[in-house]
Amino acid sequence: MEVATATEASAPAGSGRASWQSHPFPWLDLAISEPYYFLHLLAFFSYFAARSTAPSAEDDGELHARLIRREIQAVLVFLVLFTVKIVKEENWETFIADSLLYAKGLLLAVTFVIDYKLSICYLLAFVVIYAVAQQPPYDGLGHSNHLTPLQLETMLTEDPKTRFCLVEFRTSFLANCIQASSVLPELSNIYSNKNISFGIIDLGHFPNAAPRFGISMLDHLPTYILFDKATEVARFPEIGNATKVFVPKVTKKLLCQHFDLDRRLIEYLST
Template structure:
């Protein structure tokens, strides 16, 4: 029995393009609207401030801010592991530069932007990756069944995440993309949202209190072999692990397991 039939999950075959996502998702839409209001604020400042020297100074600062932002965008494009992390970084730098430019226009305008960004943070959350690849979303009962039933995959790599964790959102693309490359009859990939099933955390030795308090951070990846845990990342007592596809592949030996499966 494969993972999709076991869970009854219907995977999305036609996800929205990234530009459509930026427009449709409230989190990104609110930020875009906030950034576009700068042109109105600047226009008002130009009408109020009649000094040409002030206009030229503001224009120079704007050019410097745009150039610095473009440099950071290029650097982050090379370093960022996922699209969600890249967009989160761009929005952060964009808000910093926008706030700095607003200070040059008027302190009250800067305060309005600060309040606006706090409101966006309160009412909207960055969406996680909606692609599942060859992974599947599981309930604790489904996972227990898959780990114990005869004929199930020998290995299960399961990601324990929470939708309220910004780190989980930034890394939500890792497991689905890994599953596309490494999923086979020998190893399957699953996701459990501890926000929906908090009682599941204790069973697998995951401290939600530590995660919320800045100790043990989610997501946590656990590899099961015939229903028994054989590896996890971050390891117990090592909560500052840097997570990436390369790190996950190396830690859980995904390349070796794929070669072992192909060899028969």
């Protein structure tokens, strides 16, 4: 597995250096250019203006002291949750989504101390942001390809270049798909070889492909199917899963174990 480790380390490192050289503050460019991040940024910074409406220590010393305590508590709680998430999460999209969720909840709790009407206004603002903006998915492809259903069928049946093909079926409007959008490209950087290839099909563009592959658009997205030539040999989540509520979060480790990618890579290296 030394080859896989080396590939995993070199691919992200190279892309990270390139992005840093092209833009010294890529996160700032993203925060301004993407409506989802920009609107959240405006909402959070607007708290400083809303904070000025709170009673001062001279006007209401007790309320002012309680607000200060709540602000300190909110910052400390957020830092703890932030630290836990950054250690546990595998992908950046899920980390950002969860961090924003925690920040919004704590902001609502703090503004409720100032005035419950202000808290309601922030709640409505977050609902509007959710309605008009969407978290952008991971924009890299690694060694995977965006496919149409016809391209997938052709790739599987007409003299396939690789024996196995792992395909992700997702939509661009579901939070679960957006938060897992970096998993398959990163896996393709590690495992892509002459024995296995990777592809992505957006069911939002090709909804008729969902029933062809036995995929429900209402739940269990994203779905991952491993094909051996034109035959399906495994999928996640599996059809007929006893529970449709507690589906494990999609991670690189989960997919590696479920599809036994390490063994397939070893078989390729040994041939």
